[in-house]
Amino acid sequence: MVDIRSGTDGALEHAEVEDVELYHPHSWWTRYVFSQDAKIIAVQYASTAIAIGMVALVLSWLMRLQLGYPGAFAFIDAERYYQFITMHGMIMVIYLLTALFLGGFGNYLIPLMLGARDMVFPYANMLSYWIYLLAVLVLAASFFAPGGPTGAGWTLYPPQAVLSGTPGGKDWGILLMLSSLILFIIGFTMGGLNYVVTVLQGRARGMTLMRMPLTIWGIFTATVMALLAFPALFVACVMMMFDRVLGTSFFMPAIVEMGEQLQHGGGSPILFQHLFWFFGHPEVYIVALPAFGIVSDLISTHARKNIFGYRMMVWAIVIIGALSFVVWAHHMYVSGMNPYFGFFFATTTLIIAVPTALKVYNWVLTLWRGDIHLTLPMLFALAFIVTFVNGGLTGLFLGNVVVDVPLSDTMFVVAHFHMVMGVAPILVIFGAIYHWYPKVTGRMLNEAMGQLHFWITFVGAYLIFFPMHYLGLIGVPRRYYEMGETAFMPASAHTLNEFITIAALIVGAAQIVFLFNLVWCIRHGRDAGGNPWRATTLEWQTPETPPRHGNWKELPVVYRWAYDYSVPGAPEDFIPQNQPGPDNLTREAAT
């Protein structure tokens, strides 16, 4: 075009790129604590999420101890068991996965990968983290509140959630849970606005949408979805708060509690389910899409090959994001809704499998004849593909009404969602941490500890969740404190439960190795250099590692897409996105 001045080698001069005003911290407090730098905020988000995630991990141990050895631990009574289930689920889904993918990886990677100096609204970004921390503290406070945390199950279904039969229902538990969620949503909205507007406005020159790494596409689409889906949870929480505190009857039907007629009447529990799952299903993809994006980049980088079908991958992310808003009622097949309604939602659910399967094929085809380096990030990425396929296939079972009805509320469902949105995204998080830790700290994580962590986690997760499918198929219900003697459960089912518990304890313990690795390598890790994986994306091209405040000396200019690996004729097997390079070095010229 006419207004572009180029130098002799086709490189653009930087003069036209407008720089931004940057906030400059003046003290240690504003630099490291009340920081407005997205990189620091990312580390704060990630540390908080991992810390509260460890609480949830311990809760899962306690649950498993009860299921494996019923009654052996006196302090795990039925009430506590329900509290553990509820807090484990809520923490893992919202306070760990959502916060870590969007608040952690989003904050770190969006400005760096797009060649920006920072987020566009750094102050709101800082507030976002502090409100998130407050939400976590309010949630954690419920462990110490009178009556303990809520035991309503992570779905918080009314009317039981606010009745005295449920732990925390008439005490502080449910109130703290609802307040914490409301805070989380407010905090997330501040961060989310930042992520979206930074992707739209903060991209470096030459970084068109179709040149963005898939990681950014995943995080961007997930953020848009979260901004539109979280209000549904917000509305549900506010309305339930009104029912519990002010005596309204939005969700509460006429009810007799302990022989006493409550003043509620006429409310609709189904209304809550609609609101909750209108948030709840997109939430699955809010967690999955960033994982899809990150895993695409890990596979491409560590197989030294361009991602197969980049364009389709982008479209698939966008289509999955849109479709995920019209499948929510497949969580409600047994709620007594109109069967035709169920048929509609079964159809949309199965349609979503098409773009998802397309992504899986493209990952496999990227690996096909690639120069696969079995580095730790690659191992986790491969483990993700396998696990996601497994979890996705059982999703097809459960998406069909006739299959779902008998399997509903059994361990099969627990196994399914743990595989597809528990283990699979967590594997990506591990892979991503092994991949980007060298950029965050300047040091590599220890390989031996990483291998130990990987194999125990990967094999162990299968030992935990594969047998659970079988338990579900023979009809073992979920959410039960103890099974007792039943006709349909053979004695071997109890042995299997014991086995799962032992596996869960070992897998949990392996995470301590990982945490130790994270802390130990900050000082003792091998020096990583600026670009240890020889990757093309912009975050690896920063002048300093770890990147300083402002990320770049001079804003980068982008000349190519993010996947120029092993380009025929190129001197190295990767060409960074900001390298001008002669025009004839493209795949077109090579073919």
Added chain:
Amino acid sequence: MSVTLIFLAVVAAIAGWWLSQQRMMSKPWLEVGHHHDPRPQGRHPIEPAKLGLGVFLAVVGALFTLFISAYFMRMASTDWWSTPMPKLLWVNTAVLATGSLLLHAAKVSAEHHRDDASRTALIAALAAGLAFLVGQVFAWRELTDAGYLLAGNPANSFFYMITGMHGLHIVGGLVALTRTILATRARPIDERATLSITLCATYWHFMLAVWLVLFGLFSGWASDFIDLCRQILT
């Protein structure tokens, strides 16, 4: 949930229109160099703050749409008596609309560098906003005095909850407006201040639109309209 789905369809249409401008069909693996960026100057025509407000309003829109969806779904049950609307709400509506006009005036004055006129209009708009809130509280009191209590009937509950939520958003707008007034008090209104005024005005117009929809909803016109649509469709 159909109201929410319609809202999301609108958002999706806007997003789809925008994506269609972004060369989603291009083949980035074949394009090296710089001549494919639709933003040759590396810059966008829209201010980040404006875009940020736009995205935020989409979120607020989703929030109120979900409240409205819940309203319609709960309405279907038999224990529903609609709440009478106090006449005062008409006055409040007029006050809110006046605030909107004043902010528009402030924006236009600022753009034409009539700083004093702009400052006056801003303060008048702030007063209108406060008057609206006071008016809403009086409307609540009128209803409670007449025996329409919060927990008495789901229609009452929705009325208090949703108007309260709208009021909270107005309070947020007033905080932003106050900051703008303080920022423009002693200094000439430059480009940055004009931007703040524009943002306040946009937010106010949006909250006025939300209020009009809510007022229509509580008065029962919205359901009449939906019944009409249903009859036409069947």
